[in-house]
Amino acid sequence: MIRTMARLRARPGCEQAVQSAWRAVAGQVGGLAGNLRQELLLDAHDPRSFVVVTEWADEAALRDYRNGPVAARFADTVRPLREPSAAERELVMRDPEGEASTLFVDVEVTVPAARLAEFQHGYPQVRARMAGVPGYLREDLLREPDSDTFHIFAEWASAAEFFRWIGNPAHAQEEAGPIAPFLLRDFRRRLFHSAARPDSSRAPSTGKEINVHTTTDVLIVGAGPTGLTAAVELARRGIECRVIEKQATPPGHADKAIGVHCRTMEIWAEQGIVRDAMDAGIWLTGNMVFVNGVQTHRMSWELPELPYAHLGLPQYETERILTERLATLGVRPRRGVELITFTQDDDGVLATVATAAGEETIRAKYLVGCDGAHSRVRELLGLTFSGGLGRFPQLFMLGDVDVDWDMPAGHLLRFMHETDGRMDGMLVCVPLRGESRYRIATLAPPRFFAQTGGQDAPPGFSEELAEPTLADVQAALDHLAPPGTLASNLRWSSVFRISHGIVDRYGAGRVFVAGDAAHLHPPAGGQGMNTGIQDAWNLAWKLALAVRGVAAPGLLDSYETERRPEGEEIVGRAVRMAFTDELDRDDLKRQFLQEMSMLLSYSDSPLVGESLSAPDALRNGPGPGDRAPDAGGLDRQGVGHPLRLHELTGGTKHTLLVYADGSADEGLGTAVGKLCADVRRQASGQIDVYLLLSPDARAPRLLDPPVVRDTAGEFRAAYGLTGAALYLVRPDGHVGFRSQPIDADALSKNLQFVFGGTR
Numbered sequence: 001m002i003r004t005m006a007r008l009r010a011r012p013g014c015e016q017a018v019q020s021a022w023r024a025v026a027g028q029v030g031g032l033a034g035n036l037r038q039e040l041l042l043d044a045h046d047p048r049s050f051v052v053v054t055e056w057a058d059e060a061a062l063r064d065y066r067n068g069p070v071a072a073r074f075a076d077t078v079r080p081l082r083e084p085s086a087a088e089r090e091l092v093m094r095d096p097e098g099e100a101s102t103l104f105v106d107v108e109v110t111v112p113a114a115r116l117a118e119f120q121h122g123y124p125q126v127r128a129r130m131a132g133v134p135g136y137l138r139e140d141l142l143r144e145p146d147s148d149t150f151h152i153f154a155e156w157a158s159a160a161e162f163f164r165w166i167g168n169p170a171h172a173q174e175e176a177g178p179i180a181p182f183l184l185r186d187f188r189r190r191l192f193h194s195a196a197r198p199d200s201s202r203a204p205s206t207g208k209e210i211n212v213h214t215t216t217d218v219l220i221v222g223a224g225p226t227g228l229t230a231a232v233e234l235a236r237r238g239i240e241c242r243v244i245e246k247q248a249t250p251p252g253h254a255d256k257a258i259g260v261h262c263r264t265m266e267i268w269a270e271q272g273i274v275r276d277a278m279d280a281g282i283w284l285t286g287n288m289v290f291v292n293g294v295q296t297h298r299m300s301w302e303l304p305e306l307p308y309a310h311l312g313l314p315q316y317e318t319e320r321i322l323t324e325r326l327a328t329l330g331v332r333p334r335r336g337v338e339l340i341t342f343t344q345d346d347d348g349v350l351a352t353v354a355t356a357a358g359e360e361t362i363r364a365k366y367l368v369g370c371d372g373a374h375s376r377v378r379e380l381l382g383l384t385f386s387g388g389l390g391r392f393p394q395l396f397m398l399g400d401v402d403v404d405w406d407m408p409a410g411h412l413l414r415f416m417h418e419t420d421g422r423m424d425g426m427l428v429c430v431p432l433r434g435e436s437r438y439r440i441a442t443l444a445p446p447r448f449f450a451q452t453g454g455q456d457a458p459p460g461f462s463e464e465l466a467e468p469t470l471a472d473v474q475a476a477l478d479h480l481a482p483p484g485t486l487a488s489n490l491r492w493s494s495v496f497r498i499s500h501g502i503v504d505r506y507g508a509g510r511v512f513v514a515g516d517a518a519h520l521h522p523p524a525g526g527q528g529m530n531t532g533i534q535d536a537w538n539l540a541w542k543l544a545l546a547v548r549g550v551a552a553p554g555l556l557d558s559y560e561t562e563r564r565p566e567g568e569e570i571v572g573r574a575v576r577m578a579f580t581d582e583l584d585r586d587d588l589k590r591q592f593l594q595e596m597s598m599l600l601s602y603s604d605s606p607l608v609g610e611s612l613s614a615p616d617a618l619r620n621g622p623g624p625g626d627r628a629p630d631a632g633g634l635d636r637q638g639v640g641h642p643l644r645l646h647e648l649t650g651g652t653k654h655t656l657l658v659y660a661d662g663s664a665d666e667g668l669g670t671a672v673g674k675l676c677a678d679v680r681r682q683a684s685g686q687i688d689v690y691l692l693l694s695p696d697a698r699a700p701r702l703l704d705p706p707v708v709r710d711t712a713g714e715f716r717a718a719y720g721l722t723g724a725a726l727y728l729v730r731p732d733g734h735v736g737f738r739s740q741p742i743d744a745d746a747l748s749k750n751l752q753f754v755f756g757g758t759r
Helices: 015-030 059-066 069-081 113-130 159-166 177-185 225-236 262-271 274-280 315-328 376-381 446-451 470-480 524-548 557-577 585-595 645-649 668-682 714-719 744-751
Strands: 002-009 035-043 046-056 089-094 103-110 136-143 149-156 187-194 215-221 241-245 282-284 286-291 294-300 310-312 338-344 349-355 358-369 390-404 411-419 422-431 437-443 486-502 511-513 609-612 654-660 687-693 707-710 724-729 735-740
Touching: 002 059, 015 035, 015 046, 015 069, 046 059, 059 069, 103 159, 113 136, 149 159, 159 187, 215 225, 215 349, 215 524, 225 241, 225 262, 225 315, 225 524, 241 358, 262 274, 262 524, 262 645, 274 315, 282 422, 294 585, 338 358, 338 376, 358 376, 358 524, 376 511, 390 446, 390 470, 411 470, 422 470, 437 470, 470 486, 486 557, 524 557, 609 744, 645 654, 645 714, 654 668, 654 714, 668 687, 668 744, 707 714, 724 744, 735 744
Parallel strands: 215 241, 215 358, 286 411, 358 511, 609 735, 654 687, 687 707
Antiparallel strands: 002 046, 002 089, 035 046, 035 136, 089 187, 103 149, 103 187, 136 149, 282 310, 286 294, 338 349, 349 358, 390 437, 390 486, 411 422, 422 437, 654 724, 724 735
16 A cells, blocks of 8 residues: 655645645545545644645556546646645655665544643643654644544654654653543554655555554444444544445445435434535425326425424435544545455454455454445345345336426425226336436336346346436326426436345344345335434444443343334335325324334333333323423523523433422432432443423522523423423433433433443
């Protein structure tokens, strides 16, 4: 493997233009053969200085890039933006081999925004101390733009002197002391040797870099929405993870999911990407169903009680947004890396992967297979589909076209044709971003069946079959859409085969599957992607506790216990809906909320519970396992605007909400203070506690927990509260426990199902 680092300095006022120029070509660089990495770093001490970093599988790949149009285009673009220099300031490095003289060390460290001042204060002291270390030559402090990830890039006279230095256990205090907390918690270190020139006669690198950290906490296979969600949630909790993806380049067209459910939008709000998604997508505002040309029903999806509406967003945009969010957490998927095999023992998993430069091994505590319908992880685990993998006999086609018709904007449209009560034609049209643009799905023309030679076509997209034409799309519209409907501007089309099923288990030992690796759906309702995101959302917080060693022994087992019944229900519902005009016309609103995962409950989970003094207590509030609803109008001293409940329950920990109104006992303050201390101790600090008071309740004198007023009474109404009660909200936003009155002993027993053990 070869790394290049080229430094350039922008002219005054051209800093943003340089970054824009790089963004315009970065994706093209990543798509070149042999490219392993590409990024633009900032000099942390000079906002006008940039370093372009690329990594290549071998010299030939680097040479092709340098002599190719992408490098030339970037050079031409930045030439008027950069200051002239006497010579190109570029370093060319290799993986460490032999006893080469100069050694370069790249330490990648995450510095949370809240601790940035501490790091900036301590770093100059470290740099001054390092000047006296034998063999140390120099270093640069670089930063990834719009990120909390820094790179300490140092040059040493030799590898022997570097290893002699790190071999001294006291060096962290002697030289690195002021920033040692950052280096001990979350960093990666990579080593390189200087290369004289990229076309030297030295033998090609093996591609196996020397890395002080040869292990990771969690290895995620697959960089689709499920894998990226899992990685974001682990990284948010400070858990080291690596993501590998077989495909060398990200998807470039909308051949997958395009519907983002309301509950997924809530998750994205928690992850900090909901605004990006809204900016890139369109709102799906309702649906209409027609049977034999007659409208059977129409429903608006713009319901006032929803936190977010139903969003239309191509999956490649979803993956882009999640990947960018993950990068801000210091993690980047390694593309063009394929899982070959793995073994596991009591302590972890050893995975063998194939890269452009050869095979590598990765040691992880846990492995999560998010590698899609043809999952290698599922195959290696020996998982089978319960009842077999179902396949619809029909072939379908997809296409993205402009449609000229008189239909309401933002509506998902379903046209069906029935003969003697049997469906023999269907057309689904989903709005896309753009003027009159739609994704259409319909039965493929008969000639595609003939192309299969009578054989069973494989599930998924059939690359061996020709692409449907605009005429094929128009024929489907002529048959099923309103008269006079015209299609134009076909951007993309494909033929595909629907398969459906769910695996018998969601994992074995320290290896789990999620998303399409665990369950396959018909495309009705866009269930596959959203269900996979929910899988990762459920699993990641449990994995984080297990990695930290504070999880109860059965916590990871609850992933399958909670998610598999949900997956089974969703697969079954999607199959039933695939060829019907509607599953339940009697309660369309409830059905829509169910499709959007707003009614998802883990009420049968062994992790959830309650303690109620009367059968009707809390009857109007969310039950154990239900989604914890939001509420507004909360007041906290020192905050000049009303808060929302999800601002308190959001984050990476459990949240205990203790409620009291004016009828509460005067000793409440003492009891709540003790309860707060007890649960934090039992949960190893992985729990936040708030005391919520009605407007008429007297606030006890407490330093802890924080007191919040339910000024508007929204929390009381949403949770059906009177007197004194408590709700425990899990990190995934579901109720873990509730009690009325406050039952500290029952709460403690419930927490034992989550915390208190190692795995």
